[in-house]
Amino acid sequence: MSPQSLFSIYTSGVSPEGTMYSSFQIDSFKLMELLGPEKVDPSDVKLIKEKLFGYSTFWVTREEPFGDLGEGILFLGNLRGKREEVFAKLQRQLTEVTGNKYNLFMVEEPNAEAPDPRGGPRVSFGLLRKEVSEPGPTTLWQYVIALLLFVLTMGSSVEVGIASQLASLPPDVVKYFTDPNATEPPDMQLLYPFVESALPLAYGVLGVQLFHEVGHFLAAFPKKVKLGIPYFIPNITLGSFGAITQFKSILPDRKTKVDVSIAGPLAGAALSFSMFFVGLLLSSNPDAAGYLVKVPSMLFQGSLLLGLISRAFLGYTAMHAATVSIHPLVIAGWCGLTTSAFNMLPVGCLDGGRAIQGAFGKNALLAFGLTTYALLGLGVLGGPLSLPWGLYVLICQRAPEKPCLNDVSEVGTWRQVAIGTTVFFVVLTLLPLWDELAEELGIGLLLLPLLPSDDLLGCCLHDADIYARMQNEQT
Template identity: 30%
Template sequence: MWLLLLLLTLSIITYILIKRTVTSVTHTPAWLLWLVVMTPPIAWTVWYMVMDEEKSIPLVWIILPLFICFITYGWLISIGRILTKNQDSQNYSLFPNLEKKIKTLENPVFIRPITATEEQSLRNCFPWGVYYLQNLDYRPQAILCRGKLRIAPEKAYQSIKTNIERVFGDRFLILFQESLQGQPFFALVANPWAKSQQKEPEQPTTRPLFALGLLLLTLLTTTIIGTEIAGISVEQWQENLRLLLNGLPYSLGVIIILGIHELSHYLTAIRYKVITTLPYFIPIPFFLGTFGAFIQIKSPIPHRQALFDVGIAGPLGGFMVTVPILLWGLSLSKVVPLVEESNLLSLQAFDPRGSFLFAIFAKLVFGSSFIAEKAIHLHPLAIAGYVGLIITALNLMPVGQLDGGHIVHGMFGQRAAIIIGQFTRLFVLALGIIRQEFLLWAILLFFMPTSEQTALNDVTELDDRRDILGLFSLALLIMILLPLPGTLAQWLNL
């Protein structure tokens, strides 16, 4: 039964991810992409349902479906691609959210041909000492302005942007990108937010009553799950509703962690004047009681610094509240004998050694009472803290549209971020083969788009302080994921 629930959970998460990401860049139906993505886990579920669950699934049964479906998935996306790729490999990709905005307009937004006079005015917007313009390349959805950068990227972008806005007003969005050869270029894209393009009043991005309703529903579903975690059956709490109060430690812990995570994203986005929705929680009546929470960014990110800050704010904010919740929950937990089934999924006899950071926290709380051959019976509040660690780690994965993808994009640029994302996928897949609890992560990462929302100014690099903070976030990811080293375990008597 638990296998079917896990498969259903994965199915819903996968479909949501596909609808929110991939469908913006391809005409291929979402249901078809979802079917391809879900084929490997369906095959693995069938194996475990037909065969004995104690029997390990063959390696070929893991690798072969993944390989075939990964190739098929990429092929389906490519044949339904909306944007025409340039053969000279110049990367001037538009924002996924911008493409969605274009599709919602009555008429698609394409670049209106500019006159010879306007072209000369455009060329005059590029001073020789700032950016030496060499040629203009007209595309259906962009005008590419290629040349040589003469001054610091940030100063060049501000100068060119000011000049173009003075001549053309809000007619264009001005992108500053790097080609695959590392050459900075400008791209002018028709601005769907321009006053001349507005056909209808803008729909409100903040729906407080809707957000509040989802929050209350999520509070209910997580409380029900928390009650079951506390060892109270459905029949018991249905007879006495007061027993639902036993689910509040888990429920409130999870809600606070998710809420702080998304509020950190939201407030940072508002700081940079990026249009975004309020945080929306996703309630479900099983599994964790929630699929998490999210915000939707509705306007372009101005620069890589903003992309980095918005990306890292959520994991760091969530982690800062996860630590005290986890430590408090561990103080309410009990040390129990380590049994053969003890692992990262066994909450009655939890073995924290599978996570370096969790093992350190456990040792800090229990001290000499937590030694080798011991495990932990987690209190519901500690389980909420554990969920917080998992949420932090998953979001810090440096892949695509995850927060970690935004972080490495801000640190190293879009091209390097794509390469890092590919290596991360392979690493998590190898980890999933060794430790099956990471197999679900590997599936999600493999079918997540490698590219993600770019910034208007995607050339200017971060300062040293943010680079250090980004490296810390990656180190935090490693400390959560990797097990406690054997030498340190012996030193700590674990």
């Protein structure tokens, strides 16, 4: 309902359509008006129409509400020049006429029947008060929550390091945490050496997330874009699901949105791939044998791209064993690449969603987002992590980013190609290897009945010879 309609309800109790409202409903409308954001002053609207718009800039034909709650004014009409030049002129004149009270947005005209005769979409101009349109400062409680989440993320990163050494943990410790019938706790001092040895891997996992955020800040600084404090999301499988980082200033244009959004995942992915690559090299180095950890070969079926790269470095024999000896850097790089790929999914307010919205527009983000939700829901992307990640996005990151000041000008072909290529590699990273291809390539093993054991539940098979003997016995 427009502000004009609300005003008529407040004064007469009758809507423009003639529907009668009770006094309670009218009071409710008044309360919503008082509690809602401050609207544009009608006298300023009149002044702006007289001083800014006209035959040489933009001829206004009608007005509509603008903003999440209709607190602004959207001017629709006909453009009288090049859109970027007209917008720059209107911004200068707005400051001269009203001071520093409002922000002017150039957006695509909603429900336009035809494109602009000069080419490109028809544009309209939205007006919002600065205190309404600009993000508020970070509060003390937000800093406290961010610090708490960071501490939890440190803990989950250490947990990933400990889990990587599961095959070397004392049997009493593993049995206590895996056997529901275990009652006597083991000597927890046995865990101290494993916690200490898990720290380097935890540093690597956490370092990728910090480098990701540094990438965002380095891209935002030269463009004078303010970013909020990151809220890290702990996860016991990857160490972290990344971080929620809000824009604390309005983005000037879509190019800036693309550049700042993609800088973080690319920085994190670059560091992660470096660790992953070096870790694979060290895994084949006899001098690094003392630092290797055993992981189930099934791990490498979690990613089509990373599994194929690992297969090329480690070879068929190593990848076809029940467990694979790898350097912890491989795990840190794997976790970092997976987290970067998740954050580059083209949905909502994720880095990938912001990048798609900036490169191709809000309608494209809607189409990409629906497709992504469907693939996550079916478990096609991300494997067992698809459901928790999808729920996280739905709860925390589902809303698209707010429009830029100039939300119309194109970002250029090379940025669109870069975003499209990045999304392609994201899909390859999160697409698991299906059993037939994994068996053909010798990556991982199909699940077999576990052997009985007094210590571990089934225990891991520690070499390919045991696995071969099992197959012989079964046949």
